[in-house]
Amino acid sequence: MKAMPKKDLTSEQRVILDQVKQIAQALGETLAPFTEVVVHDLRSPQHAILAIHNNLSGRKVGDPATELGLARIADDDYPQVLANYANEFADGRRAKSTSIGIKDSGGHYFAALCLNVDVTAFRGMASILERFSAINGEAKESIDPANADRLRERIGQFAANLATTPRALRLDQRRELIASLKDEGYLEFRRSVDIAAQVLGVSRATVYNDIK
Structure with a gap:
């Protein structure tokens, strides 16, 4: 089954997403080297990662959305902020993560900003x-x-x-x-x-x- 093509960003979404990217870059530089900062495009779940700073997880731009991303895609009422939950990198290192859903003025999720702290x-x-x-x-x-x-x-x-x-x-x-x-x-x-x-x-x- 083919993936549905994603719609073009609206002008509003583009402005918001540009600001989220700038925030992600600033957070990445400020919290280096212990915190990975990731921007997700939830309109394209199979290729969701738009940017990744301080890569600790081994993922790359174009990789798919996480379970939380898929949950937000399915439900606009899903919590917008999930802070300091337990997580784990692929190699077993323990992490503390925070995920922030980004909505447009219509109340629909279209992006997410995530932070993964290597607590080791x-x-x-x-x-x-x-x-x-x-x-x-x-x-x-x-x-x-x-x-x-x-x-x-x-x-x-x-x-x-x-x-x-x-x-x-x-x-x-x-x-x-x-x-x-x-x-x-x-x-x-x-x-x-x-x-x-x-x-x-x-x-x-x-x-x-x-x-x-």
Whole structure:
């Protein structure tokens, strides 16, 4: 079944959407590098993403609308603002999201502005403040969810101290991190290399190479 062609923007919608794009750019620059800011065109759900700043999710311009976008398309009475709800990136990183529906003067949704905050680094900062980052150095046979979270938090903490994100670490910074994880015992758990690779956005082979 072919997708319905989208209608041209009305002059009113075009003015509003231009302003939303400017707001998205400003938010992206202000909240970098921890917040992804996305503009959706709800008139074209199969190719909804018009702009994406601080790309943390791996999506691209032209990708489809999310479930919330589809819900707004189907119902103009759907809540216009959904703030600070739990979300998750494709690689398992936890996120806090806010979605704002954009209506025209007729009360119809035609766009959306969404913010997705990578909270991994902030959880790491909280761990520092609360002194929860200490480990006992004992090896484990398997990694349970608590230890997986500790590993993600430790990586987020390292990146936050450098005012960046895990995926934006330079080669020398990543190797310093891997060396620290090894010395602190984080890489002794089963699947720890897989989790580290997911959070850093690299392959398992790259992590193993950094360990050497």
